[in-house]
Amino acid sequence: xxxxxxxxxxxxxxxxxxxxxxxxxxxxxxxxxxxxxxxxxxxxxxxxxxxxxxxxxxxxxxxxxxxxxxxxxxxxxxxxxxxxxxxxxxxxxxxxxxxxxxxxxxxxxxxxxxxxxxxxxxxxxxxxxxxxxxxxxxxxxxxxxxxxxxxxxxxxxxxxxxxxxxxxxxxxxxxxxxxxxxxxxxxxxxxxxxxxxxxxxxxxxxxxxxxxxxxxxxxxxxxxxxxxxxxxxxxxxxxxxxxxxxxx
Amino acid sequence: xxxxxxxxxxxxxxxxxxxxxxxxxxxxxxxxxxxxxxxxxxxxxxxxxxxxxxxxxxxxxxxxxxxxxxxxxxxxxxxxxxxxxxxxxxxxxxxxxxxxxxxxxxxxxxxxxxxxxxxxxxxxxxxxxxxxxxxxxxxxxxxxxxxxxxxxxxxxxxxxxxxxxxxxxxxxxxxxxxxxxxxxxxxxxxxxxxxxxxxxxxxxxxxxxxxxxxxxxxxxxxxxxxxxxxxxxxxxxxxxxxxxxxxx
DNA sequence: CGGGAAGTTGAAGAGCGTCAAAAGTAGTGG
DNA sequence: CCACTACTTTTGACGCTCTTCAACTTCCCG
Numbered sequence: 261x262x263x264x265x266x267x268x269x270x271x272x273x274x275x276x277x278x279x280x281x282x283x284x285x286x287x288x289x290x291x292x293x294x295x296x297x298x299x300x301x302x303x304x305x306x307x308x309x310x311x312x313x314x315x316x317x318x319x320x321x322x323x324x325x326x327x328x329x330x331x332x333x334x335x336x337x338x339x340x341x342x343x344x345x346x347x348x349x350x351x352x353x354x355x356x357x358x359x360x361x362x363x364x365x366x367x368x369x370x371x372x373x374x375x376x377x378x379x380x381x382x383x384x385x386x387x388x389x390x391x392x393x394x395x396x397x398x399x400x401x402x403x404x405x406x407x408x409x410x411x412x413x414x415x416x417x418x419x420x421x422x423x424x425x426x427x428x429x430x431x432x433x434x435x436x437x438x439x440x441x442x443x444x445x446x447x448x449x450x451x452x453x454x455x456x457x458x459x460x461x462x463x464x465x466x467x468x469x470x471x472x473x474x475x476x477x478x479x480x481x482x483x484x485x486x487x488x489x490x491x492x493x494x495x496x497x498x499x500x501x502x503x504x505x506x507x508x
Numbered sequence: 509x510x511x512x513x514x515x516x517x518x519x520x521x522x523x524x525x526x527x528x529x530x531x532x533x534x535x536x537x538x539x540x541x542x543x544x545x546x547x548x549x550x551x552x553x554x555x556x557x558x559x560x561x562x563x564x565x566x567x568x569x570x571x572x573x574x575x576x577x578x579x580x581x582x583x584x585x586x587x588x589x590x591x592x593x594x595x596x597x598x599x600x601x602x603x604x605x606x607x608x609x610x611x612x613x614x615x616x617x618x619x620x621x622x623x624x625x626x627x628x629x630x631x632x633x634x635x636x637x638x639x640x641x642x643x644x645x646x647x648x649x650x651x652x653x654x655x656x657x658x659x660x661x662x663x664x665x666x667x668x669x670x671x672x673x674x675x676x677x678x679x680x681x682x683x684x685x686x687x688x689x690x691x692x693x694x695x696x697x698x699x700x701x702x703x704x705x706x707x708x709x710x711x712x713x714x715x716x717x718x719x720x721x722x723x724x725x726x727x728x729x730x731x732x733x734x735x736x737x738x739x740x741x742x743x744x745x746x747x748x749x750x751x752x753x754x755x756x
Numbered sequence: 757c758g759g760g761a762a763g764t765t766g767a768a769g770a771g772c773g774t775c776a777a778a779a780g781t782a783g784t785g786g
Numbered sequence: 787c788c789a790c791t792a793c794t795t796t797t798g799a800c801g802c803t804c805t806t807c808a809a810c811t812t813c814c815c816g
Contacts (some may be wrong), residue, residue, distance in 0.1 A: 353552030407655035414662035421669035422713030
């Protein structure tokens, strides 16, 4: 068990009862892999699922372990990362509601995943999930499209890591959070960062000091405002986009 | 037309007659997207295809253009890359026989593709290809698996770009070429590089000078031998892997 | 053999990393 | 409510890796 404790004191976005065995009312479904399942198949899909609560800092999967399950995030946020033998770390993505863990697995998990906030996931045993998908081309199609989108995003990230300066990387990162937030229907004027400077550094191929200095530099330019270290306001998006070099 | 000239003087790995409208004898099929098509559907698949010859340096697709076609490489090699507005370039991949161009497209091409050597591709009009795939779950599945593999490779590349030193990047790059060559059934003792130092630099997030210095350093350590600038011999793979930090 | 491109090598400089310390923030308990 | 602690973030000084700029060499094709 990864999340054993009952923690009534912490606000949970989705209670156990909301998720368990009811895909119909799932708030994440529209943008998740499950959007590929027809309405009358949702109950069968629900039969495959075990909901799982994670507390901030809990590890959901570990790189190298046998890949026995796949997951959909129904609430909260996670980071996925890979480690080099000497401990250097690269965060390859931040995941949010509706995101799927399981596109890039082979026999073993190819990355680790850890909860950034209290998080709820739907857990599928892989064989059952795969055979469900195999019988449903629309689901297969949905997974392919999600993988394609991930791939395009990964290529953008390669441009960032290979060719952008520290300030451009931070600007691009903030801009991508703005876009994501607006896709989810919320305003993009302010952003709540659920990850630490360390996570951001490992995502952008920098150190925490350089990330911090880049935040300060952007603030000095009047492009962002920091209410606290985790709440970023963006008064003028065009100026942020100009520094991010647009193309990402 | 991108490749209009007839160029009998250049050695072609596959002549026009070999490819056109015969998927059965296609040397690339086993490892291409077309492996998802059943044997008795190959003729129908062949009906969708226009073979296309590219000379070294020809541009097949350009980032931002309307994505009207998808492609399978049947012979030769290509690079795909993205540009920043000021001209900085990131090569996001090198493609070889059996590789597919079209996984990560939306309405427009998200990257440019250029032939590194004389190259042959199979060209599919996108609507016809998509509807062919839509009727064939095995094909859909094959594409999903290819996208998943690409995604895993992209994440490895993020580790390289974000966290490895110049020497480790070059070692990882050479090692990946060794592995690819062995997957294709050839010996991995020597590698013929079809890309320039400039292409390698833009792939590894470095400058040509740093790439050149890293090659020289690896040669100085006795880990590689350079018969010419494009022919690399690797007497001891374990030592190369140790420098590449294994995990890629 | 000659000219142009690609690759290699050298010297100097910039950007980011490293090390260190201060400032801010959150949680705990008296 | 405030003090204490532990952690995260910020800021500063310095150093190192990689980039930049430049010259030289090698390779290739006419």
